[in-house]
Amino acid sequence: MAFFLETLFGGLMVGMLYSLIALGFVLIYKASGVFNFAQGAMVLFAALAMARFYEWIPKWFGFDNKILANVLAFAAAVLVMICVAWVIERLVLRHLVNQEHITLLMATLGITYFLEGFGQTLFGSDIYKIDVGMPKDPIFVLEGMFQGGVLINKEDLYAAGIAAVLVALLALFFQKTATGRALRAVADDHQAAQSIGIPLGRIWIIVWSVAGFVALVAGVIWGSKLGVQFSLSLVALKALPVVILGGLTSVPGAIIGGLIIGMGEKLSEIYVGPMLGGGIEIWFAYVLALVFLLFRPQGLFGEKIIDRV
Amino acid sequence: MSPRKIGEVILEVNNISLAFGGVKALTDISFDVREHEIRAIIGPNGAGKSSMLNCINGVYQPQVGSISLRGQVFKHMNSRDVALMGVARTFQNLALFKGMSVLDNIMAGRNLKMRANIFQQALRLGAAQREEAEQRLFVERIVDFLEIQPYRKTAVGKMPYGLQKRVDLGRALAMEPQVLLLDEPMAGMNVEEKQDMSRFILDVNDEFGTTIVLIEHDMGVVMDISDRVVVLDYGKKIGDGTPIEVRSNPDVISAYLGTSH
Numbered sequence: 001m002a003f004f005l006e007t008l009f010g011g012l013m014v015g016m017l018y019s020l021i022a023l024g025f026v027l028i029y030k031a032s033g034v035f036n037f038a039q040g041a042m043v044l045f046a047a048l049a050m051a052r053f054y055e056w057i058p059k060w061f062g063f064d065n066k067i068l069a070n071v072l073a074f075a076a077a078v079l080v081m082i083c084v085a086w087v088i089e090r091l092v093l094r095h096l097v098n099q100e101h102i103t104l105l106m107a108t109l110g111i112t113y114f115l116e117g118f119g120q121t122l123f124g125s126d127i128y129k130i131d132v133g134m135p136k137d138p139i140f141v142l143e144g145m146f147q148g149g150v151l152i153n154k155e156d157l158y159a160a161g162i163a164a165v166l167v168a169l170l171a172l173f174f175q176k177t178a179t180g181r182a183l184r185a186v187a188d189d190h191q192a193a194q195s196i197g198i199p200l201g202r203i204w205i206i207v208w209s210v211a212g213f214v215a216l217v218a219g220v221i222w223g224s225k226l227g228v229q230f231s232l233s234l235v236a237l238k239a240l241p242v243v244i245l246g247g248l249t250s251v252p253g254a255i256i257g258g259l260i261i262g263m264g265e266k267l268s269e270i271y272v273g274p275m276l277g278g279g280i281e282i283w284f285a286y287v288l289a290l291v292f293l294l295f296r297p298q299g300l301f302g303e304k305i306i307d308r309v
Numbered sequence: 310m311s312p313r314k315i316g317e318v319i320l321e322v323n324n325i326s327l328a329f330g331g332v333k334a335l336t337d338i339s340f341d342v343r344e345h346e347i348r349a350i351i352g353p354n355g356a357g358k359s360s361m362l363n364c365i366n367g368v369y370q371p372q373v374g375s376i377s378l379r380g381q382v383f384k385h386m387n388s389r390d391v392a393l394m395g396v397a398r399t400f401q402n403l404a405l406f407k408g409m410s411v412l413d414n415i416m417a418g419r420n421l422k423m424r425a426n427i428f429q430q431a432l433r434l435g436a437a438q439r440e441e442a443e444q445r446l447f448v449e450r451i452v453d454f455l456e457i458q459p460y461r462k463t464a465v466g467k468m469p470y471g472l473q474k475r476v477d478l479g480r481a482l483a484m485e486p487q488v489l490l491l492d493e494p495m496a497g498m499n500v501e502e503k504q505d506m507s508r509f510i511l512d513v514n515d516e517f518g519t520t521i522v523l524i525e526h527d528m529g530v531v532m533d534i535s536d537r538v539v540v541l542d543y544g545k546k547i548g549d550g551t552p553i554e555v556r557s558n559p560d561v562i563s564a565y566l567g568t569s570h
């Protein structure tokens with residue numbers, strides 16, 4: 001039982017990171033109707049920026065304070081992501097308003113490869129580490145209930161806390177501010193939003209910046225666990241089944257979908273894997289997504305699409 | 310009803326032509342709209358009414374001709390630029406923000422009146438909160454005016470069609486427009502709903518002095534509430550004048566009744 005719980009917690013923690021990446025997909029899709037393939041590349045780009053600025057900034061200004069270096073590096077990475085959002089709006093989105101979905105998807109595919117390549121040109125292609133001072137030591141809980149207790153990584157708990165706060169803040173911003181209202185308006189109807197004077201371009205820059213910020217947080221958490229390296233951009237592919245499961249238009253769906261996928265793939269690997277010869281963690285998420293596509297194409301929380309015939 | 314004072318020409322459409330590829334949607338259309346009047350554009354299906362409205366709203370840019378509002382000529386305008394000049398619109402096929410409540414939809418219409426920046430809003434600073442409260446007061450007045458108080462917190466997607474049309478009007482009114490463009494405000498409505506909508510349109514015109522341009526293909530209602538009517542058929546203007554003049558125009562009669570052209 002203790003082993004089951006450990007596996008479950010491990011899965012939930014991985015799932016939470018999937019959720020963060022999926023959240024980026026959902027934000028952009030809701031506001032601009034673009035399925036942003038580049039979300040994974042944005043995670044890599046943001047994490048690379050953070051890791052490198054953490055090395056560079058103390059050197060440039062000649063100080064040696066880890067906390068200050070982290071804070072400044074984070075701020076610099078946020079600025080970088082805002083610039084990325086601005087450039088994408090200026091050079092790509094603005095010119096593709098009202099184009100076919102496939103056109104926009106191809107555009108984000110282009111952005112993906114550009115960000116991956118350019119990010120490594122700019123920031124280097126080695127494995128870098130991010131150390132934001134998260135405690136690495138494991139703790140044991142429920143020792144009274146099971147012999148030896150259940151092992152949990154303190155780092156994972158912190159990460160879960162950060163993710164929860166981020167999601168709560170985003171929800172407040174979307175529901176309670178005038179800009180949040182404008183964002184939701186654009187998500188529902190571009191033409192109507194424009195007719196009441198909402199500037200589409202500015203809204204897109206804000207949304208892509210927020211998605212960039214979410215990518216940065218995901219990148220920092222993931223990077224401090226496993227190091228910043230190219231494979232970070234591939235993690236985003238795991239977020240695709242998450243958004244299918246949770247629904248492309250639902251923020252809670254992204255969170256819960258991520259947790260289900262993370263949990264499901266770890267548990268299935270341990271308990272079903274041996275029967276099939278192992279390695280099912282890699283494709284489990286996609287099979288689950290396929291099953292969902294067959295029975296509930298709009299996902300768990302997505303809006304049901306009803307077309308008038 | 311107090312007699313409205315119809316003023317100077319506020320909106321001018323000069324020799325507009327609009328084509329989509331080889332299809333001519335509008336050919337050489339000219340008319341004007343005077344301040345405080347209710348001006349209707351009517352015509353059978355496919356006459357180019359919606360295209361005309363979308364030109365005034367900046368959705369389409371006509372290839373030939375010009376449109377000017379208070380003497381300012383439209384150049385490369387999009388809907389937002391037109392909104393900044395004080396023109397609001399409603400939509401034929403309800404383009405409401407379906408997931409949002411009635412209040413949020415109409416509050417969104419106050420967007421241009423909001424001055425607090427995104428950081429003030431995000432940090433919930435006093436200025437942003439005060440502004441939100443002020444705008445909310447105005448929105449409540451619109452809700453009262455349109456008699457949709459019981460639905461204030463309802464998601465508009467779940468409301469009956471006729472009421473959704475009112476929310477669409479409310480959102481446009483929230484902009485305090487000088488010119489209000491109504492795209493088939495009575496389409497798909499039953500008689501009772503049409504009467505309600507006519508009353509709201511007349512009240513808006515009367516109480517706020519808003520200039521109204523409306524398109525409709527149901528001639529009956531339009532003739533009752535309009536000051537002047539433009540008639541389009543196959544993208545051309547075939548009549549222009551008071552409802553009485555238009556009703557007796559032989560071209561208009563043949564377009565509507567389908568006698569030989």
